[in-house]
Amino acid sequence: MQKITPYLWFNDQAEEAMHFYIAVFKDSKVLNVTRYGEAGPGTPGAVMTATFQLEGQQFVALNGGPQYTFTPAISFFVNCETQAEVDALWATLTEGGEEGPCGWLTDKFGVSWQIIPQTLMELLNDPDPAKSQRVMQAMLQMKKIDIAGLRAAYEQQ
Numbered sequence: 001m002q003k004i005t006p007y008l009w010f011n012d013q014a015e016e017a018m019h020f021y022i023a024v025f026k027d028s029k030v031l032n033v034t035r036y037g038e039a040g041p042g043t044p045g046a047v048m049t050a051t052f053q054l055e056g057q058q059f060v061a062l063n064g065g066p067q068y069t070f071t072p073a074i075s076f077f078v079n080c081e082t083q084a085e086v087d088a089l090w091a092t093l094t095e096g097g098e099e100g101p102c103g104w105l106t107d108k109f110g111v112s113w114q115i116i117p118q119t120l121m122e123l124l125n126d127p128d129p130a131k132s133q134r135v136m137q138a139m140l141q142m143k144k145i146d147i148a149g150l151r152a153a154y155e156q157q
Contacts, residue, residue, distance in 0.1 A: 005059065007059075008059060008070075009062050009064045009068045011063070011064075012046075012065075015033065015047040015061070015063075018030065018059075020107075021054055026055070030051075033047055034049045035047055048063060049062050049063075069110055075111075075112035076112070077114045080116060080117045083146070086147070089115050096108030099144065102140060102142065115144070116145060123150055131154050134154060134156055
């Protein structure tokens with residue numbers, strides 16, 4: 001068992017969210033589903049927790065009720081290798097959700113994600129401050145990160 005596990009509080013969509021996320025990420029699976037019993041506090045038989053794994057990272061989703069909701073103060077950073085990976089994740093996770101600036105989005109459950117290509121971090125860490133600042137300025141104009149746009153800004157003279 002991993003030492004630290006993200007624990008996501010949903011109103012009543014824990015199982016739906018789990019199945020959505022395992023369909024989005026390739027190396028993913030359901031680990032366990034527990035249900036409320038007669039003792040409550042949820043409806044007997046309803047999902048209490050759904051434990052799943054995405055790309056080797058374990059998560060627990062709880063149907064805890066409407067007391068709490070997600071905010072962008074906590075997000076999941078997805079390190080992408082290619083533009084195709086960025087595009088696919090962006091399209092799927094924004095469906096029913098909302099695009100944000102600079103590679104951020106909120107999915108249909110209200111969970112915040114950062115869909116970031118490795119290239120962005122490499123270009124931002126270039127020792128030439130003029131190049132890295134041009135990349136930063138380009139990124140600030142984007143919603144979904146476009147690697148070709150970043151590279152064009154980087155290579156400007």
